[in-house]
Amino acid sequence: EAGVTQFPSHSVIEKGQTVTLRCDPISGHDNLYWYRRVMGKEIKFLLHFVKESKQDESGMPNNRFLAERTGGTYSTLKVQPAELEDSGVYFCASSQRRYGLANNEQFFGPGTRLTVL
Amino acid sequence: AQSVTQPDIHITVSEGASLELRCNYSYGATPYLFWYVQSPGQGLQLLLKYFSGDTLVQGIKGFEAEFKRSQSSFNLRKPSVHWSDAAEYFCAVVPGDTGGFKTIFGAGTRLFVKA
Numbered sequence: 560e561a562g563v564t565q566f567p568s569h570s571v572i573e574k575g576q577t578v579t580l581r582c583d584p585i586s587g588h589d590n591l592y593w594y595r596r597v598m599g600k601e602i603k604f605l606l607h608f609v610k611e612s613k614q615d616e617s618g619m620p621n622n623r624f625l626a627e628r629t630g631g632t633y634s635t636l637k638v639q640p641a642e643l644e645d646s647g648v649y650f651c652a653s654s655q656r657r658y659g660l661a662n663n664e665q666f667f668g669p670g671t672r673l674t675v676l
Numbered sequence: 677a678q679s680v681t682q683p684d685i686h687i688t689v690s691e692g693a694s695l696e697l698r699c700n701y702s703y704g705a706t707p708y709l710f711w712y713v714q715s716p717g718q719g720l721q722l723l724l725k726y727f728s729g730d731t732l733v734q735g736i737k738g739f740e741a742e743f744k745r746s747q748s749s750f751n752l753r754k755p756s757v758h759w760s761d762a763a764e765y766f767c768a769v770v771p772g773d774t775g776g777f778k779t780i781f782g783a784g785t786r787l788f789v790k791a
Contacts, residue, residue, distance in 0.1 A: 592778065602766065604778040615778060650720065652779070665770070665779055667712070669719030 561585065563668035565651050571674045577639040580671045584633070584653030590614075591634050592654075592665060593626060597647035608634060641675045648672050678703045680767050682782035689757050690790050697752040697785050699767030707769040709750045710779070711741055715763040723765075726750065737761070762789045 564583045572578050584591045593605040605624070606616040610631035619626070623642070628634040638645055652665040679702045689695050701707060709726040724735025731743040741752045750767060767782040 590777070594779070594781075601783040602779075602781040604780070607778055618778070654777075663770075663772075663777060664722075664725065666722075667720040 563651055563653050563666050565649075565668040565671050567671060568669065569672045569674075571676065572641055573676050574643055575640045577637065578641055578673060580636045580638075580649050580673070582634045582636070582651030582653075582668060584651070585666055588653035588655055588666075589631070590654040590663070590665075591628060592652040593634070593636055594618075594650040594652065595647050596650070597644070602650065605636075638673075641673075643675050646673055646675045678707070678769065678771055678780050680769055680780055680782035682765075682767055682785050684785045685783070686786040686788065688788040688790060691759050692756050695752075695754045695757045695761070695787070697765050697767075697787070699750045699752065699782060700748050701750065701767075701769050702748065703769060703771055705771075706743075706745060707771045709741075709743060710768040710770070711735065711739070711750075711752050712766045712768060712781075713737075713763050714766065714784075720766070723752070757787075757789055759789045759791070762787055 566581045570578050589610050591608040594602050596602045604618040606626055607614045608628045611628050625637045648670040650670045651668045654663045654665045681700045683698055711723040712720045713723050714720050723739050724733050726733050726743045734740050739754050743750050764784045764786045766784045768779050770779050
């Protein structure tokens with residue numbers, strides 16, 4: 560079974576440009592999460608999708624970040640316009656339906672390293 | 677608010693020596709507890725998890741962790757460290773139920789292994 564995949568693995572852009580990160584969850588996983596780790600700090604939650612709906616977006620830092628999950632499959636996270644402080648590693652995770660936490664273990668992707676110059 | 681504390685930013689141990697990485701959490705109920713490892717250039721890999729039952733849990737790569745409710749701790753241990761264990765280790769909790777299902781991470785402990 561394929562794991563969570565993220566694309567690209569690295570992205571280097573200039574301040575003010577737009578970047579779109581993609582996450583493909585494990586097939587059949589309804590829950591999809593975005594996290595990020597900025598400059599050696601702790602990994603922080605951004606938002607949580609259940610299928611195509613945003614269940615919790617309390618961690619989104621500002622309106623320059625837009626996450627979508629059309630059709631409840633893959634998700635994109637767009638940063639527009641990017642700022643220097645957006646540099647970091649963006650992780651995606653997925654989990655199965657929420658009918659018992661044993662089935663709700665989150666499986667993490669390898670992350671996308673974003674550098675904003 | 678829920679939080680996870682890893683008091684050691686980095687630890688250096690000799691190869692073959694024992695290891696203990698500390699983790700404390702702050703949450704009213706017993707959360708679901710995890711340890712992840714991130715090797716250089718790699719993603720997050722789950723080492724072990726605790727949901728309920730036996731408070732001593734075994735994980736991959738010879739790691740184990742013990743949940744102590746009275747101390748709100750979930751320390752990670754390994755009896756004999758190998759050079760390949762050099763990595764960054766994250767303790768994490770998922771509150772669950774009314775506390776939500778997002779993962780809350782500690783700041784991480786970077787492990788250095790010397791020959």
